[in-house]
Amino acid sequence: MHHMKLKLMLSIIRFNPHPAPPLNLHCRRRFFCTSTSIHHSHWSGLHHWRHSPLNHDRFWGPKGPIQEPNETEINPSSLKSCFSLAEMGSVVLTTADPLTKAKLSHMAYTKWRQEGLPIGASDPPVSPARPSKPQLVSPKEIPPPKSSALPLNAYMLHNLAHVELNAIDLAWDTVVRFSPYIELLGEGFFSDFAHVADDESRHFTWCSQRLAELGFSYGDMPAHNVLWRECAKSSNNVAARLAVIPLVQEARGLDAGPRLVNKLIGFGDDRSSNIVAKISDEEVAHVAVGVYWFVSVCQKMGRVPGSTFKDILEEYNVEVKGPFNHVAREEAGLPREWYDPSSANKEEENNKLSEVYDRLTCVISMEQENSNLGI
Template sequence: MHSVKTMLSTHFSLKFKAFSSSSSSVLNHHHHPQWSGLQNWREGPINHNRFWGPTGPHPPPPLDVELDDGPIGSGCSLAEMGAVVLNTSDPLTKSKLSHMAYSRWRQQNLPIGVSQPPPRPARPLKPPLVSPKEIPAPKNSGLPLNVYMLHNLAHVELNAIDLAWDTIVRFSPYIELLGEGFFADFAHVADDESRHFAWCSQRLGELGFSYGDMPGHNLLWRECEKSSDNVAARLAAIPLVQEARGLDAGPRLVQKLVGCGDCRTSNIVARIADEEVAHVAVGVYWFVSLCKKMGRAPGSTFKDLLKEYNVELKGPFNYSARDEAGIPREWYDPSSKNNDDKKEQLSEVYERLACIISMEKENSSLNSTPD
């Protein structure tokens, strides 16, 4: 165990150093935009509203017994409990354990600790995982359109629980490099995602269906696996690409559900989309922080990583939600980058002109002597 950890640590450090020295880009030290609600989100109380009531989120009914024993109850650290969540195959149990792990870590002030993630998270027998091309079209799925869309969202949220815990557990040996705040933020994200899955699962049940009634794709986990050796790549691929896609898709999904006449589901989806802003903002915050440590410019580093790890960026983009979360447009939109470059070049030209004009003025005042 010790030798594996040492090997992992050495490999990670080498990868980190190699990447940080692979470009001559220097970090732009201008203040980076940040989501205005980030600090409030971090400091907020633990959210126990895991049941969707008649008017919105509520704590679950008393019959929904919390799992207060078992491996989460005896876990000694956040990373250890995270590994338990990753190794749990039943989706609703995974969701509950995720909330318990986060709550227990915060309430009992447990350490981050160190653990190892499984090669891939445990999954139930249903749904079968297929390639994105094999996912049936809505009309061939055998499900009503609103249920089809809700099932897809439930699948994304279940994966998101595992993506957050994998980030915590996989990079737990590097707490000195990353700092405790990194793990606190991703544990909070894991808790949010587990609540989102609980809402989706509850609503599927109310509509007479359940998670697993149609196949799911393994695209999200594949993106996660690509970035398992580099924390900067993980931040780029997951919060800044995959979760940002949720910001793009959320409003469209809400409109489609309203069009189906399913306002209850559309309200759930609207709340989930709203809460995803925090998760993208967390990704931006830690990506910029890591780039500072590497002496790299975040924008060019983001693009370099997407190219190196073969991560695809797809529009259409929800600019207002992305702006709110703090992702600069020039990171993901080439047309915006060109405009920014032109603005920078023009401002440099104006600065030079201003400098020349002031020098000319100084020279002329020095050379002008009274008659």
């Protein structure tokens, strides 16, 4: 059984650790324990978020989020034949209509929570189903605000809606794709990312509602496929998936959120700014979940999280761009030295000093053992 688990671990985490220092076995064990047991502070609200009741506030009312009045029910026939979380996730991924995808996402998470269904296992589609609009183009082909047919507030909401729609699929793909490895990752991993998918579906619904109030709809301007392309890169590596999506892509949302809120206020659209501010606040949980599970996976690999994060970004050619919202990132538990080069240099010096200390400790320990043996 242990051998099987090890093979599974290697199949989902193909990132090879750096060779250990050329020390004897006793010293290697001491070095390993010291290097990988560094305390990491997680988001203080993580426990409360995990145990919060189901959130049915799918409508943005006059003063904030509320349950939608006169909500039209979707016949969840596609979910009736599903008996696990992973199966329902596959249904969401293969649903093309954006609003239906968002509603099914919430219904799937609700059904799983209320009925106590297992995680199960399922095969994800190669790529999620998408509507005919928006047209997907390269980022360089996205028209600037002045050249688009949308006013600035609708333009920004459309871009955010596209991010949130992709985020629904990114979270469900993580649940479904890695569902065969529940024994290694644990049920909490899948529970967290299904919860993230539910949050993102609510966010998309708010953006879509506000666009409709402004006389527009999702699909009225082109969008890019960068988010899903980054997701596809990490389809065979759970450590890379966590690094690239929550810790890079979603962390960018923490950086952009306050700027977007200020632009909407400057445009005179307080209602949209309130929606974006609420979404931005809730995204802290999603980055925090990514940090929590990335650290957990690194511990299983016997790797130091900070250096592993940098190695993965280099291998997958992922660039981390500023300006950074250091306050929000720190709140989510994302250490500055992981992504900020100016902080990273100082951290590297500290790590080198720590390695020297560990080796000296090993040498002293060996000398003491040899002395006790009369050598």
